[in-house]
Amino acid sequence: MITKILNRVISQFIPELNGKADIESKTLLLNLTNFLFFIIVLTEGILSLISEDLALAAPLLLFSIFFAINFFLPVHDDQEKRYTLFFLTMAMLTLSFFIVTGGNSGMGGIWSLFFPFFALSITGRRNGSYWTLGLLGVMLGHFIIWQSLFPWMNTYSLSHQLLFSGAYCVAFLLAYAFQFIRSEVSLEKDRMILESENQNKAQEGLINKLSYQIRTPLNNITGILDIMENTIMNEEQRDYINTIHISTNNLVSVVNNLVVTSKSNTLNMQESSTFNLYTTLNNTLRLFSGETPKVRFNLSLSADIPGTLTGNYIKIKQIFLNLINSILRYNKQPTRYITIEVERLAGMPGKAELLFKLTSNMSITPPDKSDESDDGFFNYKDVDRINNSRIIHQLDLGITLKIIEADGHSLTIFPEKGKTVFEFTESFISGPGSSQPLDNPSERRAPESFSRPRVNLKDANILLVEDNFSNQQIIILYIKNEIKKIDVAFNGKEALEKFGYTKYDLILMDIQMPIMDGIKATQKIREIEQSTGTHTPIIAVTANAFPEDKERCLASGADDYISKPFQPEELLHMIRKNLL
Numbered sequence: 109m110i111t112k113i114l115n116r117v118i119s120q121f122i123p124e125l126n127g128k129a130d131i132e133s134k135t136l137l138l139n140l141t142n143f144l145f146f147i148i149v150l151t152e153g154i155l156s157l158i159s160e161d162l163a164l165a166a167p168l169l170l171f172s173i174f175f176a177i178n179f180f181l182p183v184h185d186d187q188e189k190r191y192t193l194f195f196l197t198m199a200m201l202t203l204s205f206f207i208v209t210g211g212n213s214g215m216g217g218i219w220s221l222f223f224p225f226f227a228l229s230i231t232g233r234r235n236g237s238y239w240t241l242g243l244l245g246v247m248l249g250h251f252i253i254w255q256s257l258f259p260w261m262n263t264y265s266l267s268h269q270l271l272f273s274g275a276y277c278v279a280f281l282l283a284y285a286f287q288f289i290r291s292e293v294s295l296e297k298d299r300m301i302l303e304s305e306n307q308n309k310a311q312e313g314l315i316n317k318l319s320y321q322i323r324t325p326l327n328n329i330t331g332i333l334d335i336m337e338n339t340i341m342n343e344e345q346r347d348y349i350n351t352i353h354i355s356t357n358n359l360v361s362v363v364n365n366l367v368v369t370s371k372s373n374t375l376n377m378q379e380s381s382t383f384n385l386y387t388t389l390n391n392t393l394r395l396f397s398g399e400t401p402k403v404r405f406n407l408s409l410s411a412d413i414p415g416t417l418t419g420n421y422i423k424i425k426q427i428f429l430n431l432i433n434s435i436l437r438y439n440k441q442p443t444r445y446i447t448i449e450v451e452r453l454a455g456m457p458g459k460a461e462l463l464f465k466l467t468s469n470m471s472i473t474p475p476d477k478s479d480e481s482d483d484g485f486f487n488y489k490d491v492d493r494i495n496n497s498r499i500i501h502q503l504d505l506g507i508t509l510k511i512i513e514a515d516g517h518s519l520t521i522f523p524e525k526g527k528t529v530f531e532f533t534e535s536f537i538s539g540p541g542s543s544q545p546l547d548n549p550s551e552r553r554a555p556e557s558f559s560r561p562r563v564n565l566k567d568a569n570i571l572l573v574e575d576n577f578s579n580q581q582i583i584i585l586y587i588k589n590e591i592k593k594i595d596v597a598f599n600g601k602e603a604l605e606k607f608g609y610t611k612y613d614l615i616l617m618d619i620q621m622p623i624m625d626g627i628k629a630t631q632k633i634r635e636i637e638q639s640t641g642t643h644t645p646i647i648a649v650t651a652n653a654f655p656e657d658k659e660r661c662l663a664s665g666a667d668d669y670i671s672k673p674f675q676p677e678e679l680l681h682m683i684r685k686n687l688l
Contacts, residue, residue, distance in 0.1 A: 137230060153171075156168060164209060178195055192231065200246075203219060207247055220247065227240050227283075233288065240280050326672065327582065330353070330675070331676070333349060402444075404444070406447040418537035419534070431505070435470060446466060448464070453533065455535075463533050465529065467529050468530075499523065500521065505519070519531070565591060566590065568593065570616065571607065573602075575599055583649070603615070603629050603633075604624070607633055608636075614644065619661065620651075627660065630665045646665065647668045648666040648669045648670070657671075658671075
C-alpha cells in the first residue's frame with residue numbers, strides 16, 4: 109500500500125511524454141505547487157492540533173485534505189483549466205486564512221509572498237496579475253477594514269502591515285518581471301527557430317536550383333559518352349572514354365550527395381555486362397603508365413576466378429581509379445609500388461564473391477596527433493574499428509566508400525609500418541549472361557481502370573516536351589534508333605496544342621519550362637482525358653532530384669519519373685514499360 113502511494117506521488121512529477129511540452133511543464137508546476145501547499149498546510153494543522161488550537165487546526169486539516177485530493181486526482185487535457193481554477197481558488201482561500209489568522213506561528217501570512225510567482229507562471233502575466241491583485245485586495249481589506257471593525261482580531265502591528273504589504277507588492281513586481289523575461293526569451297527562441305527553418309528552406313531551394321543547373325549539362329555529357337561507347341573505337345580510345353565516363357559519374361555522385369537524394373541508381377550500380385576481370389584491371393592500370401615518378405604495379409588473380417564475369421565493370425574501374433589516384437597523391441616515397449591481389453571467397457553456386465586487396469608502400473600519419481602511438485603510427489589492432497572512417501576522410505575516399513557501400517559491401521584500410529592495405533569485396537555472376545534490371549518500387553503503378561492497346565517501340569508516336577534545344581537533341585539521339593516518330597514541343601502550352609489534334613502514344617514531359625511548366629501541362633492533359641475516357645502515358649523528365657519532386661510529378665498525373673542525368677537504356681526501358 110505504501111509503495112503504491114509513493115509510486116503515485118512520484119508519477120505526479122513525471123508527466124508522460126505526449127509531444128505537448130508546454131502542457132507538461134504547466135502540469136508539473138501545478139503538481140509541485142499543490143504538493144508543497146499540502147505539506148505546508150498539513151504541517152500547520154498538525155502543529156495547531158498539538159497546541160490544542162482546534163479553531164485553527166480544523167480548517168487547516170480540511171484544506172490539506174482538499175489539496176491531497178486535488179493532487180492525486182488524474183487530470184486530462186480537457187480538465188486542465190478546471191484543475192487550475194480549483195487549485196488557485198483553494199490556494200487563495202488558504203492564504204487568505206493565513207493572513208487573517210496568522211497561522212500557528214502568527215506569521216503564516218508570509219506564505220502569500222510566493223503566490224504571485226506560481227500564479228503568473230501557471231496562468232500567464234494577464235490572468236496571473238488578476239489572481240495576485242485579488243489576494244492583495246484581501247490582504248489590504250483585512251488590514252484596513254477587517255481589523256478596524258474587529259480590533260480584537262488584530263494579528264499584525266501597523267509596521268508589520270506596511271512591511272508585509274510592501275513585500276507582497278515587490279514579490280508581485282519581481283514575479284511579473286520574471287514572467288516577462290521568460291516570455292521574451294521564449295518568443296526569441298521561437299523567432300530563431302522560425303528564421304532557421306526559413307534559412308534551411310532557402311538553402312534547400314538554392315541547392316535544388318544548383319542541382320538543376322548542373323544536372324542538365326551533365327545529362328548531355330553522359331548522353332554523348334554513351335553514344336560514343338557504341339561506336340567503333342580502338343582499345344586506347346575506349347579507355348579514354350571510360351575514364352571520362354567515370355569522372356562524370358563522380359560528379360554525378362557529388363551532385364547526388366549535395367541534394368541528399370535517395371536515388372542511388374544514378375551511379376549506374378545496377379547496370380551489368382559480361383567482362384574479363386584481368387583485362388579490365390590491366391586496362392585501368394595502363395592509364396597510369398605516364399605517372400611521374402614511376403609507379404610499379406603487380407597484378408595477381410587467384411586461379412579459381414572465372415575468366416568471364418557478369419557485373420558492373422565500370423563500377424570496378426571507377427573504384428580502382430579513385431583508390432589508385434588517392435594512393436599516388438599521398439604516397440611520397442621516391443619509388444612507389446601497388447600490389448593488387450584478387451581472391452575468390454566461398455559463396456553460392458553461380459556467384460563470385462571476390463576480395464580485392466591493394467597494398468602500397470605509403471605510410472599514413474594520423475590526422476590527430478593525440479591518437480598516435482609511441483612509434484608514431486596508429487594502434488594497428490584497433491585501427492579497423494576506430495580510425496577507418498577518419499583515414500577515409502583523410503585520403504578523400506568518401507565517394508569511393510559510397511560506391512562500394514551502395515550494394516552492401518565495405519571498404520577497410522589497414523595502415524601498417526611502411527605500407528597501407530586497402531580491402532573491399534564485390535559480388536558478380538560467374539559465367540556469361542546478363543542480369544535482369546532490378547525492380548524499382550517507384551516504377552510500380554496501380555492497376556489502370558482504362559484499356560489501352562499495346563504499342564511496339566518502333567511504331568510509337570512520342571511527343572517530347574523540352575524547352576532546351578540541346579536537351580532535345582540529346583534525348584532524340586538517345587531514342588531515334590528505336591523510335592521513328594518523335595514530335596517536339598518547346599513548352600507546356602505548345603504541348604497542349606499538339607495534344608489537341610494529334611494522338612500520341614507517350615509523352616516525355618520536362619518540368620521546368622517557360623509559359624507553362626510540365627506540372628500544369630500534365631494536369632491539363634489529365635483533365636482533357638477525363639472527358640474522353642483515354643489515357644496517354646506521361647514520363648516526367650527533370651533535373652530536379654529531391655524526393656518531393658518525384659512525388660509532385662506523380663501527384664500531378666505523371667505515370668513515371670526519371671531524373672537527369674540518365675542512361676539511354678534506362679530511358680528506353682521506361683518508355684517500353686509504359687507502352688506495353
